[in-house]
Amino acid sequence: MDAGDGTGTGAGGGMENEAATEPMCSVCGRMPSAEEAATARLTWSRGTQGGRASWVCAQCSRDHVRSIEGKLDQSWW
Numbered sequence: 001m002d003a004g005d006g007t008g009t010g011a012g013g014g015m016e017n018e019a020a021t022e023p024m025c026s027v028c029g030r031m032p033s034a035e036e037a038a039t040a041r042l043t044w045s046r047g048t049q050g051g052r053a054s055w056v057c058a059q060c061s062r063d064h065v066r067s068i069e070g071k072l073d074q075s076w077w
């Protein structure tokens with residue numbers, strides 16, 4: 001048998017629908033890499049804007065921590 005590109009997909013397959021909520025920085029538009037994604041949920045700031053989840057990356061949250069804590073709309077930044 002020539003199992004060329006048929007790599008198994010079953011190993012530890014989970015019900016991860018997290019892809020739909022993959023964080024993207026609403027300030028700089030950055031998206032975490034695959035490696036970063038795991039920590040992004042911890043280090044990024046999550047907020048809600050217009051009923052949608054909005055993420056701010058660690059870097060931007062540091063820059064805009066005051067605005068975020070003041071819950072200012074981003075248009076004021």
Ligand SMILES: [Zn+2]
Binds near residue numbers: 029058
């Ligand atoms: Zn950012």
